[in-house]
Amino acid sequence: MRDKAKNMSILIPFFSATGNTKKVANVIKKKLDDSNISVTMLDITSYSRREEDIFINQYDAVIFGFPIYSMRAPRVCREWLETLDGKGMKCSVFFTYGGFGKDPAHYFMKELLEKQNFELISTAEFLGAHTFNRSGWKAVVNRPNESDFKIARDYTMKTMERFLGNDLNKLGEFEKPIYKKSQFDQAEKYRFSLIRQLPTRNLKNCSMCGLCEKLCPVNAMDASIGTANNRCIACFRCIANCPEGILHTNDISGSWNKKLETHRMTQEEVESLESKIYL
Template sequence: MKLLILYFSATGITRTIAKIIGDKFAEIGCQVTISDITSSADRQKTFDFNAYHAVVFGVPIHSWRAPKAVTKWIKTLNGQGKKCSTFFTYGGFGAHPTHYSTGQLLGNQNFIVVSSAEFMGFYAFDRPGRKAREDRIDDSFFEVALEYAGKTYKRFTGEDNTVLEKTNYTEEQLDSIESFKFNVITQLPTREGKSCSMCLICEESCPTEAMKAKYGEADQEKCIACLACVDNCPENALKIKDISDSWSFKVEIEKLTGESMKKQKSKLYL
């Protein structure tokens, strides 16, 4: 079976998981092609889905959804009736709606979504002051990835004809959650006058062409707060606001403890 894995990864977690999942599909006999769709140039390429038996989409969760750049891109695709699957990486908070809302988007573009999975990555917003678990990639990732590949393979071949359920959330509900969460955690990255070597890495690694190295600031309309620029700056010159206070609030409201966070596991959505 020829399989295409397309992944978006701003800070590298989804890329790592895409490779693990690609290896697992290869172990059960698939011929796997992995393609990065993180940069806007990558998302402008045309993919010939007819050359593959099925497609797997891997993306991080941003405010209970696939990142805006990805949802916009999905709306340009023609799935031509292909079977596909999704997997998500996330920090441990609110993955559930993402499986179904992304599945719905793909369904609208004529894909048949057969399964989904979620993997807990490093939480991108640990950088500016949240303190979710950091020891995310452990043996369970490989076990879940293998189970995901095996069960999804059976759905791709038709040995198992089950497909993913539909969402219970409306687009309006998800819009309001997304904008609320986005506003709590986000102040656009800025250099705030710090000197830098003008290496342009921040600009080149920005998936939405929002960062302008010359000014050390992100374009408010285009920035999706993915933190790729902050992560990749070799001088550590870019910052976003410290959100330690909102983390203390979250810990209190959701009664989070180190132990309860450790109990969260990567899992399948079948």
């Protein structure tokens, strides 16, 4: 594969608020680097980066990386994708998720990318510590780990075979959801039902570095008052990157067992979930 791929140029745009998606993206990049493939990483987590013009057609193929929020890629990512024109370019998508609600993310992403004139040739999903662990949950706390990274390397090579035309098989169809998009829009709002206190801080211990405001993907954090406004998407990037570790939401640890009961899963079953490739 090396000889055929050495002149290829791959773009990896990714959204990673708490670091899970970036970890997987880095594993994919390393595997491509080892095959002497040119790779460009594009972190679109910041609002300003998504506002920049992206000359996507200078690349040979794209591997997108997104977390799953409320069964789909985050709305800000979907809106960013709607600004692109793939012009027939081959692409792949990988998701990270916290053990729950991963479907129908693949279905809706395939639909969106095809609308934007991309040819989706593979997808994958990887376990990653749930965002709400920072508010008290205990969902796949130590993921992604080496077992996930091994699957990520396999995903990379299988995806490259399709990019190169060595594997002419087509990506299968995903099951169409029984609910309407409007109902999934409502589910996005439910994401906030447990988080009654948006990210905020104890002013007495704050160095006023302003990093929380700078990093917020949707310009929701106001460093001067130390709290986010209702534009917040509960990605918790501010909490994950606070140097003093003083940003927080309300404690939702009491809802963890209820979450397990709702999904009819045990803690052990959640921890044993495996990452997966779709071809």
